[in-house]
Amino acid sequence: MFTCSTDDLPNSAAAGCGCCRPELKFASDRMTAELSRRGFIAGATGSFAALGLTGKARAQAPSPPMVFRNCMLFDGKASRTRGGVQVLVEGNRISRIIEGDAAPPDGARVIDCGGGVLMPGLIDAHWHTMFAALPLMALTTADIGFIFLAASAEAERTLMRGFTTVRDLGGPSFALAQAIDRGMATGPRIYPSGTMITTTGGHGDMRPLEDIPRSPGGRLSHMEHIGGGSIADTADEVRLRAREQLMQGATQIKMVGGGGVSSPRTTLDMFTYGEAEFRAGVETAADRRTYLTVHAYPPEQMQRALAAGTQCIEHGHLMDEATARMMAERGAWLSTQPFFSEEDQAPLTGQSRVNLLQVLEGTRTMYPLARRHGIKTAFGTDLLFSPDILHRQGLMLARMTNWYSPAESLQMATSGNGELMALSGPRNPYPGKLGVIEPGAMADMLVVNGDPTADLDLIADPNNFTVIVKDGTIYKDTRSGTAA
Template identity: 60%
Template sequence: MFSCTSNDDADVVKHTGCLCHRPEIQVLTRRVNTGLSRRGFVAGMTTSIASLGLSRHATALAVPAPPSRPILFANFRLFDGKSSSLREGVRLLVEGNRIKAISTGNPAAPDGAQVIDCGGRVLMPGLIDAHWHSMFASLPLSNLLTGDIGFIHLAAGAEAERTLMRGFTTVRDLGGPVFAFKQAIDQDLVSGPRIYPSGAMITSTGGHGDLRPLSDVPRSPAGPPSALEKSGASNIADSPDEVRLRVREQLFQGASQIKLVGGGGVSSPRSPLDMSTLSEAELRAGVEATEDRNTYVAVHAYAPATIQRAIAAGVKCIEHAHLMDEATAKLMADKGIWLSIQPFLTDDDTGVLAGPSRIAQLQVFGGTDNAYNLAKKYEIRTAFGSDMLFSEKLAARQGTMLTHLTKWYSNAEILTMATATNAELLGLSGPRNPYPGKLGVVQENALADLLLLDGNPIENIRLIEDPAKNLLIIMKDGRIYKNALQP
């Protein structure tokens, strides 16, 4: 058993807002741990909540009911997700989960509509994080490797609520047992962002994400899955046929895109950044299986050789790429490859790691500036992702990571990247898109994900660093999860 902090009385007092520390959830955790499977989690959680006499409102943030009447926003300045300046003199009408109309002038509100006077503040689309780990963002790695999957889902529920309250209404999940958790959010059991799931990341023996104990080695080809693989965190594949099988399994479960691990990583101490893991043939098998399902592959890769191998295999999106060189950047631009990169600058962004992970961490810090400069020089299509892992404190810096981009971009460019541009990347899912509709923009018929800021983020992007103070309204899917304008 584990929790997000120690379980002594002092910590419980300090974390009264955390779902994990509620007494009824502690009881629920023990019930969940008695035998819920990953696939049966949602049904089991609902039964356990009912048996404890709890309702959905037992969570720190109740999921609001679908709106029963139109909502009219008035008296605001609009950042629409694409323009570099704000629009004034418009009204915005939300009906159901869509933006029904954006009108100039002062048209009358529809009969029965709720009118929200925004007081001249800035209205903008919900933020999108293109590289998030819903299950792994806030819990220490040691707990994730030993804890029961049911409790991990419950703790992830608390973090999902915090993610939404930071203004991130959509995330692309790049690895983890997230299918049941996404279902819980979609079915209003949990408050959280929309999730574009990858499912288990697919890696090779010894690759990034292979966190098995050495007692699990040797692995027999087509042998039984390890405990790590059974958890849904990652899958081991050591041939094109195995990659193809593992890809199809994730797509079968509902993956909107696939994540393949092409090279080493920071959090896997046995996989240095310079190594390549999956062969070109293995990567190509994954791409072909994914394209058969009309979606795309994102590849974890830092080193130039690994990135170039992935591109040769037909991959459409590279994750990280902090060590890329000029030739690799030019190749990405020429081929129209997406770059999903994180602005890691100092230990404040990641914590201080040890051993081989520390070496890799410093390499990433050292390569970040060059990678962004190359992305700008060659006009690579670049997405923002934060990739926060294993710490509630670090996860809370999700918005701060976005503001790091001022080193390379204007505030308007940053806002566009985290809204309309990231939404374009999500659109690569094609018919596997779990949320059909326009995201990341404020326009008619777009999905109604909206934020109201107490200030102008085009002038001061750092407003996003303090969402509790500066985000006055948070709407996702037409539902208002926060309204600080109400008395």
């Protein structure tokens, strides 16, 4: 990567040659070592951090105390906004909710919200950081470095749509999460699952047919090397793959219970794992004091995972009455998405389109079931494989008014999703409350030009966010008379 020849140079010249600095040679050695393609990301990130060559983040470090005033407050929990308050932020935490019009503390920066609504940052409970912005073909063929750069650019756009936190449900997002947390890149907080664990032929098994047959214990496929999926066909393999993700920093583990829309060789009614394999995943996650979430659509898949002890189901669009009752009784989470039309996905054909049409039909019955049974329901989008549809992230939240009030929908995408993030327990990398504006909570906030508790369509257009704050740092400020 970085080389020079010093054989003919005097010692003093070699000492002054920048490319011969020991720390740069160390970085070069790491980056040219026999790393896997996925390992390039972690290796490069660690090397450049060691050198202090981190790129300057667009936003500055957290400033002295800030006071947000002249606002209506939606705290993430209440059913309506309230006025007559100010919010004091110190460092990366919300310090106090100040009643009345008291003078701000000395030295505090005053943020005049112009009468807009101050609310918590949005949380997307089902996102794919590495897979959202590129077509599937590019993801299966491109260099992992290019994939990483595309994901990093999309992470910043995600934050600019008002989503200050995402739960990543499949993909090698560990290094990007670390880069964002260290200020080397701009984006939302990421709760990574790492690679999703599936069986041979299950949803997420995107291997070309020349990669089969697979021998147990044999070499990994390209898909597995880049973190696109992990094949595990036995309970012991499930434990192995889950432990690998936890070792890299997974905040939760994801397993696949059946077929999926984006896997054209699968059908939604097929099964992958039995209860024993799911139980291995539940126990392995519990050993690290976190939880397992399971991708499943039909009732039988969901029931099998719930019987094994999983605490969260992803999707569940084909859920029936008995399964809804089972989820409610067990206190399990339903992390799902309001898919409403084919425009919510990249163009699909063949079996993938057949699967999508089943999901769209199920959306109309799933939410009423979840509401009637009081199931803990999380909001997510699961937008994949197309930069052309990612702008729909806020639109999908606005669509929740088909089943919930605007305030209930916002509660789901803020304080509700914050509770789901906290399910990671000690594996939670952000040990403060998310999705609420209250003393001690993380300072992730939006200022909205209008009242989204009355008109949720405001969330669909990021231009309505005049201020975006994450971790006590202002990333966007377009109030009148201020520079972005």
